[in-house]
Amino acid sequence: MHWYFGEPLKNRTGKLSQHRMKPTRYIRILIFDVDGVLIDVRETFWRSAVQTVRHLSGRKVTFRELQQWKSRPGYNDDWQMTADWVTQLGRPTTYEEARAAFNQFYWGTKDRPGNVRKEKWNVSAKQISRWAGSYELNIFTGRNRREFDYTFAGWPARRHLRTVITMDDVERKKPFPDGLLKILGKRDPAGALYVGDNVDDAMAAQAAGVPFFAILPRSAFRYRERAERFRSLGALKILERTAGLSRWLPGR
Numbered sequence: 001m002h003w004y005f006g007e008p009l010k011n012r013t014g015k016l017s018q019h020r021m022k023p024t025r026y027i028r029i030l031i032f033d034v035d036g037v038l039i040d041v042r043e044t045f046w047r048s049a050v051q052t053v054r055h056l057s058g059r060k061v062t063f064r065e066l067q068q069w070k071s072r073p074g075y076n077d078d079w080q081m082t083a084d085w086v087t088q089l090g091r092p093t094t095y096e097e098a099r100a101a102f103n104q105f106y107w108g109t110k111d112r113p114g115n116v117r118k119e120k121w122n123v124s125a126k127q128i129s130r131w132a133g134s135y136e137l138n139i140f141t142g143r144n145r146r147e148f149d150y151t152f153a154g155w156p157a158r159r160h161l162r163t164v165i166t167m168d169d170v171e172r173k174k175p176f177p178d179g180l181l182k183i184l185g186k187r188d189p190a191g192a193l194y195v196g197d198n199v200d201d202a203m204a205a206q207a208a209g210v211p212f213f214a215i216l217p218r219s220a221f222r223y224r225e226r227a228e229r230f231r232s233l234g235a236l237k238i239l240e241r242t243a244g245l246s247r248w249l250p251g252r
């Protein structure tokens with residue numbers, strides 16, 4: 001897989017450095033996942049998931065356990081993850097039940113504000129505008145339309161996004177590559193780059209033949225194991241922060 005790479009970079013001793021590969025001018029299309037990439041989800045989706053499991057199971061589950069669940073394929077979808085998690089804790093729970101409970105924590109109720117209000121951005125609108133100067137920008141997210149619109153409707157960089165694919169726009173969710181293929185149409189997948197933070201993102205990219213960068217902070221639970229998993233799924237780079245992407249994008 002070296003068609004989208006430029007010349008290997010050599011270090012001072014003339015040997016190939018560890019980070020010897022650099023994406024080249026061939027990449028023209030950037031596709032972002034939203035949660036964990038553009039948006040920090042710890043106080044919103046993650047907290048809602050933990051609260052949902054506690055509420056339905058009566059058990060005191062932790063963020064550590066959540067990360068373990070998140071690292072399994074198919075659990076980019078929080079409703080599916082919480083349904084299976086609560087079921088495993090001994091209370092059989094359907095997808096619909098988990099979704100209803102989750103939404104009360106995420107969106108809030110009449111008497112209690114939802115976690116959605118604690119949403120934080122990982123990337124500035126200014127940075128997105130800079131990238132938009134050289135790349136076509138798109139989104140493929142596991143969010144539904146409502147969750148997407150709530151956050152992005154008033155966002156100044158919204159106009160830079162060409163195609164936005166939410167879970168409501170595809171038959172098959174991640175890890176299936178449908179959303180990526182829809183964004184690309186007939187264009188060469190090698191000219192695109194998908195930036196995600198979940199194993200489902202990496203699998204979708206691999207299935208679509210789209211180069212993939214993973215966002216995984218060093219402080220993440222089981223960093224090494226997860227980094228290894230991303231690499232085995234073909235991740236070209238593992239980045240600490242989304243803004244670090246600029247380093248690998250020529251001219252930005």
Ligand SMILES: [Mg+2]
Pocket residue numbers: 033034035036037196197198
């Ligand atoms: Mg994500």
